[in-house]
Amino acid sequence: MDEHTGDLGAVPRPEPDPGEPIVGRDAELARLVRAMDSASADPAAVLVGDMGTGKSALLDRAVRHAEAGGARVLRAEGSELESSLAFSALHQLLRPVLSEVDRLPDRQRAAILDAFGTGPAMPRYSSAPDLMLIGVAVLSLLSALGDQRPVLVVLDDAQWFDRASLDALSFAARRLEGEPVTMLIGARGGDHLPGFDRHVPTLILGPLDNAAANQLLDLQPKSPTGHTRTRILDQAGGNPLALVELTRTATAADAATGLPTAGPLPLSDHLERIFAARLNGLPAATARALLLLAAMDSVDFTIAASAGLPNAEDDAWLPAEQARLIRRTGRDVRFRHPLVRSAVYHAASLGARREAHLALAAMLRDEPDRRAWHLAAACPRPDAAVSAELERTAARARRRGGHAAAAKALQRAAELAPQRENSARLLVEAAAAAVFTGDIAWVKELAAAVRARTDDAKLLAAAAVQAGRLAVLTVRHSVVFSRLADTAEELAARQPAAGLELLAHAAVVRFYSGADTQRHRIQDILRSLTEDASYTGLRTWVRAVCDPFGDRSELVSLLPQLAAEAQARPEQLTTVGIMAWLLDETPQAVRAFDEAFASWELQGTLPEGLGGAVAWAYVERGRWEQAREACARTIAVGRSVGLDHAVACAATVDAAVLAYQGDATAARAEEALALIDPLESRSVCVYARRALGAAAAAEGAYETAYDQLRMVFTADGAPLHYHASYPAVADLAAAAVRCGRREEAAAIVERCARALAESASPRLRALINRARGLLADPEDAEPHFRASLADPVLAHWPFERAQILLDLAEWLRRRRRIAEARTPLTEALETFRRLGAHPWIERARAESRAAGLDVTDTAPDALAALSPQQQQIIRLAARGLTNREIGERLFLSPRTVSSHLYRSFPKLGITARSQLRDLIEDTLATAGHS
CATH class of the missing domain: 3.40.50.300 (P-loop containing nucleotide triphosphate hydrolases)
Known part of the structure; x- marks a missing residue:
């Protein structure tokens, strides 16, 4: 126990x-x-x-x-x-x-x-x-x-x-x-x-809050995932015993006969024995009232009480209260413990349960969704009318963004559909909705059920596509890629649309793995697929994800058309944003993400393949707080549904931001490396090494920083990953200069420059020029620094531009061109302050003092004494968010948020939450004028 x-x-x-x-x-x-x-x-x-x-x-x-x-x-x-x-x-x-x-x-x-x-x-x-x-x-x-x-x-x-x-x-x-x-x-x-x-x-x-309840489920020997986890959380109501026992029974039932799709989850024999004695001997009226209450969901009581369930003052409840089964408070009646509900429900006969659900359905004619579920719970056999009711329930749930609810309704509708083909169609739709829960096992289960019900090629292809959508987020990239590519190749002739969708998923796996053999296979299959103007977006996706610098100019030219076609379609806008990020069109990527999230909140669901692109785009644009919020969301959801690779992707981004802000802890990046196989997931490996390198550099450990960044490239100096490695060249050069590895780093930089050639984006050209300037002989460095700053588009990558400005200023001061150094120094320091990049602020301050700029009396950043997480919480609180709202954003418990605020106020010299807004505004004003 x-x-x-x-x-x-x-x-x-x-x-x-x-x-x-x-x-x-x-x-x-x-x-x-x-x-x-x-x-x-x-x-x-x-x-x-x-x-x-x-x-x-x-x-x-x-x-x-x-x-x-x-x-x-x-x-x-x-x-x-x-x-x-x-x-x-x-x-x-x-x-x-x-x-x-x-x-x-x-x-x-x-x-x-x-x-x-x-x-x-x-x-x-x-x-x-x-x-x-x-x-x-x-x-x-x-x-x-x-x-x-x-x-x-x-x-x-x-x-x-x-x-x-x-x-x-x-x-x-x-x-x-x-x-x-x-x-x-x-x-x-x-x-x-x-x-x-x-x-x-x-x-x-x-009751435990949501974060603690999820943590307790994670500690169980067989931690539940997906919709099973959601049912346990809902039914347990934050009670630790209920969470543990329901997990055990759900796991056992799922393995043996499958879980019931409606009603409370069954109890273990252990708990049934505990409650059995209290249920024996109750009057018939009490037993009926208890069964009705048990058959309800948590919000039915207030609706149904006036329509047949005894009110709270009725004597029918007294024996149940004396048996410590219920608690009466005012006009309300509730079970004393969430497990009592399960005990009452499963102690009743099937016939009695059916009568209870039918009675509740009759009471709930104005609540069509709840009515549909009660009708379904009362169905002993297939029923077309009830199946159709559930399908309509699913449609309403989808419109509200309730993907799990929609998938469950469609799965139950499929079970009740008399015709096998209709049942298979509903299961495909259920799989499509379940994809957004991140529950791979559930999607696979639904796809297998489709195969068991139909031979229809179109439905089978659609089921394969849905299963493939989440498979890309697992860590077994080689196996998944072969499966996706084989199926795409098989469908290329008879179901080209489905084949192309599967190829799109295979391209995501190619990105994560970084394997060049996979690129060749994808390109071969893409050539075999018939050209169709209606699938331009998918073909562009495959090309951009698989080889973003191969035909970069052409791919970039297609983005405006794709963005226009995706208007008011959040999923498509997100896809366009990811492509833009891959092509180093980060401003367009962020615009697409902002528009998508304005109409489609991803809270509670996991972005599909390459969801880490969202966070990286926000990092590059200097919106670090939003990047960390996106990471927190993905990490929390990924952990809850067992998607280690999604967690690892987000953890590397979070680690990089923490390093830039001066939090040198390597925990996040090391966690990511522990979750993946470096040979299978080169992209995550590269991002983790970049974060570790940044953390080491922030502490002045340049030898360690170089060793970490050197692992972003192969032994002979080639990029380890065809996309993720290139942005590291400038940081590699900066570390190399400070630890005497200039010659080796220069060879890597030039090899990258040759590999990219004319396909390099303006951003990558700037980073290569910065690296060349750092590694060049002092008398030859200036043209490289000037070239890296020449294109005004670099302003869209504020942190990288500020780094180049600081490099240039340092070079100018060392050449005794102090007056010229002051302008780039001032601009760099302002940017670092705005971003909260504390190691870089200190470096820029030191350089500014050496250049004769008066920065000694500058008021320090009021938030500098806080940890990055405390800074996040303070900024959100200053915007008026409550502890619960902050917790939802950062996936922390309200108690944890309150604790951070309590510890932060004395450091900030304030005593009330109402003072936060002025404090943040003053801090920003100081940063802007220092």
Whole structure:
């Protein structure tokens, strides 16, 4: 059992692994640890939460912490069976130290022994034990034990403690201040805990937030992905026990017979036994009401209550409330735990479930989507009418951007479609929608279902295309490329459109792998495909992705037409943007991305092949904050659906931005390298090395920087990747000059220049000229620097242009042309400030001072003391975003955002969120005039 499942009463609980994290409970664990501190003002704390929220896990961790510090631990766990036995809990707690009881004063010793039923008859006292005296005895005993060493008292499942024990322990708890004793109490939410209600601080364990819930799923032996993961997250409601148990049952059911497409996920046998006793013997009216409630989705209740479900005040709910199955709050009725819903639903017969869903469908005539799902849940066999209802539901979901919802509706519609060909068509459409969830296994499952239902060549080709769309995001590029190319070649004659689509996906794999043999194969297949004006966009995509510098001028000339055709079609605009980025037309790429995202928010879905191009384009244009947001989105979604290659792509971009900003940590780039095979994914390898090189250069470790950047090229100096390697030539040259590797670097630069020849973009020509200027003899450098700055288009790559300006200024100052150096220096420093490129700011400042510019009194960047992530959060907060909104943008929990803000305010010299906007505006103004 997972450590989060540790408050199930009498259910055995193995000791959690000390090294295993308690997900999403850092603040609560820190609070418990503080309570154990000898200086704590609150030596007792109550931990309250529903079953499965992790109370016992936190208490276990507190116990290990105390034992590691040499404390004595006394522990008792409540039992429902013993809750009516007076002092049973206190006896369990003190049994290990009963020998110490003999050292208590006579009256106290006698009172405790009498309470435990082990002492002699004491007629001189009342026939009932003196509870006050027992409380004093407990306090004395704990204090005496504390004189020997610190004591931790842990009371778990205290809601099942007998009242007498609670009275004695609460008496002691209120008097522990100044004693080397800590008392931690765990109890169920909603339970009255006499004596501890008002006098002891309470920590409430609510549901895990979305980030923590996803992290817990990632830690499971078989982490769920895609729509199964979404169902588990929705049903569990942030409860750790529910997340773990539903994952186990979903995994087992999926492997055996497949998951039910509607209704709650089934429970494990372990949990069914826990709930079975509470369901037995309920009145018929109560059982029916519970089943209706269980068959609903989370928002049905308010709609259906007035149409047949008993209202919250109805006596039908009372037996369920007494059985601790539901909770009534105002006009609302909710299950006490998300797993109770599953237990109620699956305990009912198939016939009873069907009747419940039909009743709900009748109530929901004004809610067509929910009505369709209830009708589907009630269908024992194919039904054309219900299938059509679900297809209409899918269409509405797609219009709202609900790709997963659309795919699920279409998959269920296919199951209910009487005609096999219609079923296959619906499955193809489901696969097309599922692509945007990033769930490869689901798309493959849907494609396989198509093959099982039809021999129609067109549908089979369409299914292959959908499966190929996501296959490009896996790390097995050689295998995937062969499969895509073979199928494209096979379809070239009879289904040329499908063949071309598959070839487009194969081109993406070629980009990631960088293998030249793949380029030749793609070009051969492309030549075999019939020319068709309606597929110009796809053919251009294949050519641009496969070999962007082969026919660059012609490809660039096609972009305006393709962009015009893609207007108001976000997917197509994104495709045009990626092509523009590949061709070093970054301004056009960013415009396309901006237009696409204005009408189509990619939050929650994964961009298709080459999605990292979006982030790189924003980096190149100097919009680093947006680049990191795009990376955070891709990393979070990629991790949740198991697309390691997508995660690696985004991590390399993020690592590069962090390096430019002065965060020299190599974690992001090293994570990317660990996720891929360098021989299979040359593009990711190159981007990671570029980021590592930038990080090393930022720290002045130029030998390390050169070694990293040298790996961007082969042993004989050729580009390791036909697109990703070229932009590194200038950084390679800069590192080489500072570590004495000038000759080797010059050979690589010239080889790149020859390879590109006239196909080089203006940007690459500028970078090659910068590299030549850095590597040239001092007297020969100026023409190269001037040539690299000659084309005004370089302004669209502000960081690269500022680097060249700084190089030129440094060269001019060393030639004692100080007056000439000041203009490029000023411009470079302004750009670095705007971008937040701190290592470059410091270098430009030092050079400016050497050139006689007054930069010593310049106000420092107010955000300079913050980490890059804190800077992101501060900037978003200054724009008025809430913690939850910032968390959604950066895929952080609101708690993490709040923590960063709390730590950042003192560094910024402010005390309120309302001061952030003025602070950011002042910082920008300072940067602009320094």
